[in-house]
Every structure is written in C-alpha cells, then in structure tokens.
Amino acid sequence: xxxxxxxxxxxxxxxxxGKPRDRIFDCAQDLFHRRxxxxxxxxxxxxxxxxxxxxxxxxxxxxxxxxxxxxxxKGRKSDEIWAEIEAQNPGDPGGQLYGFxxxxxxxxAGDERxxxxxxxxxxxxxxGHPGLRVIEEFKMRQRERxxxxxxxxxxxxxxxxxxxxxxLIEGARVSRRSVGTNGPSANLVRTSRGVIxxxxxxxxxxxxxxxxx
Amino acid sequence: xxxxxxxxxxxxxxxxxGKPRDRIFDCAQDLFHRRxxxxxxxxxxxxxxxxxxxxxxxxxxxxxxxxxxxxxxKGRKSDEIWAEIEAQNPGDPGGQLYGFxxxxxxxxAGDERxxxxxxxxxxxxxxGHPGLRVIEEFKMRQRERxxxxxxxxxxxxxxxxxxxxxxLIEGARVSRRSVGTNGPSANLVRTSRGVIxxxxxxxxxxxxxxxxx
DNA sequence: ACGGGATGGTACCGGTCGGTATCGCTATCT
DNA sequence: AGATAGCGATACCGACCGGTACCATCCCGT
Numbered sequence: 001x002x003x004x005x006x007x008x009x010x011x012x013x014x015x016x017x018g019k020p021r022d023r024i025f026d027c028a029q030d031l032f033h034r035r036x037x038x039x040x041x042x043x044x045x046x047x048x049x050x051x052x053x054x055x056x057x058x059x060x061x062x063x064x065x066x067x068x069x070x071x072x073x074k075g076r077k078s079d080e081i082w083a084e085i086e087a088q089n090p091g092d093p094g095g096q097l098y099g100f101x102x103x104x105x106x107x108x109a110g111d112e113r114x115x116x117x118x119x120x121x122x123x124x125x126x127x128g129h130p131g132l133r134v135i136e137e138f139k140m141r142q143r144e145r146x147x148x149x150x151x152x153x154x155x156x157x158x159x160x161x162x163x164x165x166x167x168l169i170e171g172a173r174v175s176r177r178s179v180g181t182n183g184p185s186a187n188l189v190r191t192s193r194g195v196i197x198x199x200x201x202x203x204x205x206x207x208x209x210x211x212x213x
Numbered sequence: 214x215x216x217x218x219x220x221x222x223x224x225x226x227x228x229x230x231g232k233p234r235d236r237i238f239d240c241a242q243d244l245f246h247r248r249x250x251x252x253x254x255x256x257x258x259x260x261x262x263x264x265x266x267x268x269x270x271x272x273x274x275x276x277x278x279x280x281x282x283x284x285x286x287k288g289r290k291s292d293e294i295w296a297e298i299e300a301q302n303p304g305d306p307g308g309q310l311y312g313f314x315x316x317x318x319x320x321x322a323g324d325e326r327x328x329x330x331x332x333x334x335x336x337x338x339x340x341g342h343p344g345l346r347v348i349e350e351f352k353m354r355q356r357e358r359x360x361x362x363x364x365x366x367x368x369x370x371x372x373x374x375x376x377x378x379x380x381l382i383e384g385a386r387v388s389r390r391s392v393g394t395n396g397p398s399a400n401l402v403r404t405s406r407g408v409i410x411x412x413x414x415x416x417x418x419x420x421x422x423x424x425x426x
Numbered sequence: 427a428c429g430g431g432a433t434g435g436t437a438c439c440g441g442t443c444g445g446t447a448t449c450g451c452t453a454t455c456t
Numbered sequence: 457a458g459a460t461a462g463c464g465a466t467a468c469c470g471a472c473c474g475g476t477a478c479c480a481t482c483c484c485g486t
Contacts (some may be wrong), residue, residue, distance in 0.1 A: 020463075036336060036338045038249070038252065038336075041442070041443060042444065042445080043442080043443085043444090051463080051464070052465060053444090053445080053446095054445095054448095054463090054464080054465080055462085055463065055464070057444095057445070057446080062444080062445080063444065063445090115391075117391060118390075118391040119335045122332045122335050122336070123249060123252075123336065125248045125249045125252050135391050136392060136393055139388070139391050139392040139396070140393075143392065143396065160400065160403055160407060162397075163397035163400045164408065166384070166388070166397045167380070167381045167388065167397050167398065167404060168377065168380045168384060170385075170387055170388045170391075170397075171379070171387070172380050172384075173387075174331050174335070174386075175331070175352070175380065177331075177334045177335055178328075178331040178349065179349055179353060180353075183352065183353070184356060184379045184380050185380070190373055190376075191373060191377040191380060194373060194411075195377065195408060195411075198408075198411035233432085233434095254472070255474065255475080256473085263434095264433080265433085266474090266476095267436095267475095267477090268433065268434065270474095270475070270476080271432075271433085276474065
C-alpha cells in the first residue's frame with residue numbers, strides 16, 4: 001500500500017539530548033501528531049528517540065499508556081493557552097472573548113493537522129478506549145470555560161454563543177485537513193467576530209485593525 | 214495493544230446477497246466507517262463479504278483503490294442530500310437555507326462517527342495520498358453550493374454566512390466523537406438558525422415549531 | 427454439451443505490529 | 457572499589473499487514 005516511513009527517513013530526526021524517557025515521549029508526541037496514532041509503531045518511536053524498544057517499555061507499560069500521556073499532554077497545553085488569555089485582558093471579559101478567538105485563530109493557522117485530541121478521538125475506534133474519556137473531559141472543560149466567559153461578557157444568549165464559537169473552532173480545525181488551509185477555516189476570525197457581535201458583545205477598539213485586508 | 218476484532222466477532226455480519234463486488238464494497242464501506250480506514254484490513258473485508266482476499270483483488274487493484282471508491286461514494290451520497298434539499302423548497306432560497314441546516318442536523322444526529330470524508334482526511338497522513346484530493350474536491354463543492362444558497366437567500370454577507378455555517382456543521386460532526394453526542398453538536402440547529410437570522414434571513418413560519426423544547 | 431471465465435479456498439511472500447527475553451555495557455552512588 | 461540500576465542492542469514471539477500464486481469448482485453463454 002504505502003511505506004510512509006523507511007529507514008533513513010529524512011523526516012525522522014534522532015534526538016539524543018535529555019533523559020531517555022523525555023526523548024521517547026517527545027518523539028512519540030511528534031510522531032503521533034504528524035502520522036496519527038495508528039500510523040506510528042513503537043519501534044519507530046524508539047528509533048526516533050535514539051534508543052530501543054526495550055528502553056521504551058521500561059518507561060511505559062504499553063503503547064496505550066503512551067497514548068494516554070500524549071492526550072493529557074495535549075490537553076494540558078491547551079489549558080496553558082487559556083491561562084494566557086485570562087491573564088491578558090484582566091477584568092475585561094468582552095476583550096477576553098475576542099482575544100480568545102484571535103488566539104485560537106492564530107494557533108490554528110500555525111498548524112495543519114488540526115486538533116490532536118479530536119484526531120485521536122477519530123482514530124481510537126476501539127469503543128471504550130481509555131483515551132476517549134481523557135479527550136471528552138478536556139473538551140468539556142473547554143466548553144465550560146467558554147460558556148463562563150460568554151456569561152461574564154454579557155452576551156444575550158451566553159450558552160448559545162459559547163456553543164456556536166465552540167463549533168466554529170472545532171470546525172475550523174478539522175476542515176484544515178479536509179478542505180485545505182485556504183478553505184473556510186481561513187475565515188475563522190471574521191466568522192467568530194461576526195457571531196460574537198451579533199450576540200451583543202461589542203468589539204473592543206483596540207482589536208479593530210487586527211483583521212487583515 | 215488491542216484486538217478490535219477477533220474471529221467470530223458478533224459485529225461482523227457475513228453478507229452473501231448480491232454480486233461479490235457489491236458485497237465487498239458494501240462491507241468495506243461499512244467497516245471503514247466503523248473502524249476507520251487504517252483499522253480495517255483487506256482480509257477482514259473479504260471475510261465480512263463472505264469471500265476471499267483473492268476475490269477482492271480481482272475487483273480492486275489495491276486497498277487504496279477501494280478507499281478512493283469509498284470516498285467517492287460518500288461524497289456522492291452527500292450530493293444526493295443536497296439535491297433533496299433543493300427539490301424540497303423550490304424557489305424559496307431562504308427556506309432552503311433553513312431546510313439545509315435542519316436536514317444536516319438530523320443527518321448528523323443519526324450518526325455517531327461524524328463525517329467519513331473528514332475522518333479519512335485525518336487518517337490519510339501519507340502526504341499526497343490520492344484520497345485527499347477527492348475529499349477536498351467534495352468539501353469545496355459543498356462550500357460553493359452553500360455560498361450560492363446564501364447569496365440567493367439575500368443574506369447581508371453571504372460569503373461570510375456560508376463559511377460560518379460550513380464551520381458549524383463540520384464542527385458539529387467532528388465534536389460528536391470527541392465531546393460526545395450531548396455536547397455542543399446537539400445544539401447545531403439552534404446555533405445555525407441564530408446565525409442565519411443574524412445575517413438578515415428570516416426564519417420561515419412553517420419551520421417555527423420544529424425546534425424541540 | 428461444452429468451454430471459459432469468474433469464483434472460493436488455501437497457502438504463501440516479505441514486512442510490520444505490540445510486546446518480551448536476554449545479553450553485555452556503563453554510569454552512578456555508597 | 458564494588459554493587460546496582462539503567463542502558464543499547466539483538467533476537468525472538470504470535471499475529472496481522474497488503475498483495476500474490478495456484479488450483480479446483482461452478483455457473484453461464486454459446
């Protein structure tokens with residue numbers, strides 16, 4: 001069918017800095033992101049980390065455990081972005097809301113593979129896989145925070161606005177791969193701002209000029 | 214890691230009706246949908262179709278060809294839904310627009326696995342895979358039709374409305390798996406209607422009562 | 427009635443999967 | 457200095473991957 005990787009693959013960098021466990025996890029994280037969970041074998045991970053499969057299994061009980069840690073890591077990173085936003089416009093929920101979509105848009109624009117958590121949910125077809133719980137948990141938390149923010153910003157129908165924005169962002173991320181980077185996902189800022197404004201939250205003047213062309 | 218299927222899997226029905234080629238394709242389509250493309254081997258497909266791997270390879274040059282046909286089939290089915298909508302409210306673009314989101318929502322509600330095309334785009338990580346072109350083509354066509362409809366309906370910013378709705382729908386589909394069926398995707402009708410109305414297209418009275426509770 | 431093409435079954439190919447066993451080595455800590 | 461624990465490497469396990477070779481059968485059109 002396809003090779004997708006061969007020995008001496010130029011895309012596979014061998015990292016030898018840091019402790020083995022960290023190297024293994026870093027490489028696993030990178031490979032899962034680029035090739036998908038099911039598209040990467042433990043041997044490839046160990047090789048990329050400059051070590052052997054045995055060393056990998058000394059630190060992780062199974063590939064599933066590596067997957068779980070990968071998902072938790074991605075969720076944690078997403079949480080950090082949230083903390084940044086809340087720190088950015090303290091006491092200004094309206095600004096935080098607009099700042100959130102701006103941040104989300106730039107974050108999404110810098111990555112072609114979409115949301116790793118959502119992608120993993122699609123790949124993990126084995127029903128009841130422990131990873132699915134982790135994913136749902138993080139996504140639910142994200143939704144809840146967005147809902148709280150919409151309430152604080154005084155939107156006319158805060159729950160509805162939150163879900164609208166949630167779906168817009170999820171859609172933008174997934175459609176990067178299916179429709180391409182120049183598709184509707186390129187208009188995420190415009191669409192999101194239009195929606196927020198239509199729910200009665202005014203656009204702060206400071207952000208007025210950010211919208212390109 | 215996991216088995217995901219074993220011999221005498223109760224989920225695998227053996228179909229023996231119709232011509233072998235059709236049986237093979239039907240089973241492939243079903244298995245790809247449920248377990249993902251990378252989660253299904255050709256042997257499992259042949260077995261489910263009540264035939265052998267050789268028979269499969271007599272009708273399809275490779276698994277990739279089966280994948281391409283699968284993607285084209287899913288796109289074609291999506292086209293049929295569009296034709297239904299356009300036939301449903303002839304000469305009433307506003308009604309068609311609202312009808313579209315209603316239809317999309319009920320269609321999405323009946324399926325837990327999201328959009329097969331988008332899912333495939335995530336699974337097909339081998340860059341330049343021929344399937345990716347097929348997916349992008351169909352998604353672009355969908356976007357174009359939605360844009361035309363928004364223009365015809367007299368929306369205030371038709372292109373923006375079209376992309377907003379596109380992202381909402383894509384987001385609703387993908388988030389079914391990652392956030393669950395009771396997450397934001399359950400509010401697709403409400404969110405979509407709110408957006409359409411905010412772009413100056415009035416909700417036809419006939420649809421007023423459809424929104425449950 | 428016969429011939430030929432499609433069919434189903436089985437075995438096989440090299441390669442990879444997740445996971446394990448067993449080496450000999452080296453770095454570290456007391 | 458010596459014990460110990462982590463290390464890299466290699467070979468191996470049974471199972472599955474996509475894809476192929478071969479053969480006996482069966483159905484269908486002529």
